[in-house]
Amino acid sequence: MKLIINDEINNLTVTTITSLLSVLEQPGKGIAVAVNQAIITRQKWDDFQLSENDQVTLFQAIAGG
Amino acid sequence: MTGLTDQEYMRYSAHLLLEDVGEKGQLALRNAKVVIVGVGGLGAPVALYLAAAGVGHLYLVDDDHVELSNLQRQIIFTQHQIKQTKVDSAKASLTQLNPHVEVTTFAQRLTLEKADNELANMLTQVDLVIDCTDNMPTRQVINKICVTQKIPLIVGAGIRMEGQLISFNAKQADSACYHCLYPFDETAEVHNCSTSGVLGPLVGVIGSLQALEAIKHLTGMPVSSFNRLMRFDGKTLQWQHLSVAKDPQCSVCSSNV
Numbered sequence: 344m345k346l347i348i349n350d351e352i353n354n355l356t357v358t359t360i361t362s363l364l365s366v367l368e369q370p371g372k373g374i375a376v377a378v379n380q381a382i383i384t385r386q387k388w389d390d391f392q393l394s395e396n397d398q399v400t401l402f403q404a405i406a407g408g
Numbered sequence: 409m410t411g412l413t414d415q416e417y418m419r420y421s422a423h424l425l426l427e428d429v430g431e432k433g434q435l436a437l438r439n440a441k442v443v444i445v446g447v448g449g450l451g452a453p454v455a456l457y458l459a460a461a462g463v464g465h466l467y468l469v470d471d472d473h474v475e476l477s478n479l480q481r482q483i484i485f486t487q488h489q490i491k492q493t494k495v496d497s498a499k500a501s502l503t504q505l506n507p508h509v510e511v512t513t514f515a516q517r518l519t520l521e522k523a524d525n526e527l528a529n530m531l532t533q534v535d536l537v538i539d540c541t542d543n544m545p546t547r548q549v550i551n552k553i554c555v556t557q558k559i560p561l562i563v564g565a566g567i568r569m570e571g572q573l574i575s576f577n578a579k580q581a582d583s584a585c586y587h588c589l590y591p592f593d594e595t596a597e598v599h600n601c602s603t604s605g606v607l608g609p610l611v612g613v614i615g616s617l618q619a620l621e622a623i624k625h626l627t628g629m630p631v632s633s634f635n636r637l638m639r640f641d642g643k644t645l646q647w648q649h650l651s652v653a654k655d656p657q658c659s660v661c662s663s664n665v
Contacts, residue, residue, distance in 0.1 A: 348545075368608055371438045371591075373592060375589060375590065377650040378618055380648075380650055380651060381650065381651045381653070382589060382637065382650050382651065382653070382656075384588055384653070384654045384655040384657075385591050385655075386589075386655055400648065400650065402639065404446075404544070404565075404590045404592065405565045405566070405570060405571075406541070406542065406543050406544040406547055406565055406567075406569045406599045406600060407449075407542055407565055407566055407567035407601040407606060407611075408446050408447050408449055408451070408452040408489065408539075408540045408541050408542045408564060408566060408600075408601070408605065408611065
């Protein structure tokens, strides 16, 4: 499936956000995920089905100030 | 409520020229009580701009002292204030800037355990909280208080060359909260400016936007960052806007309806 992850095109065999993070070897700690500019809350990661051409944003929470 | 004095007309004339503020907005600012938690790289511009704007009562919460390494970005402090408490040093600067502003200081860390003290009492009477802290546990505490007390919250964060801004309004039943966005406990990996570095103007940008959003909220203008995470890349000057919806299963705000 073609996904645009942080502005880069990727072809990956994934279904949910949880499976995507697993394929990308992202532990998910301190991470937030948005799909098509909408944050997907952590509770939905197991169920949220990614679709062809989805724009995925993976980023770190930051707490500095 | 008395109107503006001649001195206030002069001081705030640039506000009074704005249709969105005017005398009504300036009086709203004068009547406002705003808490700034964390007087560092973000809290410095927030406090300076809100004092300059004539916010009537500012409450500063920070348990730190001014250090030499703070002066690279925390522009409210000066060299001769090193080793003094941040809140007292900031109060001195703010009072010099605008003597009309009342400043109350709390040289302590904000925790949920101190639920019966003066600080907790103050938090029941304020209009707005601005999160300018440097660590995740305190951010979660602030969020919990704002959800419980139904206080609007403007959150800023900055590290390295990256900034984030988002606001929540617990007065609205459909508002998300900080914990919907970042449901991490204390063990989650986080970074702060003393361990990862930061450019001064980066926290200046985010802090200035927190002050802007605060003034907009207090004067009744729509706040663009409600339920909307704004990510700023200081290297490319690019912004990314991400919507945040309330998590119906959020352990902090889901019962707040």
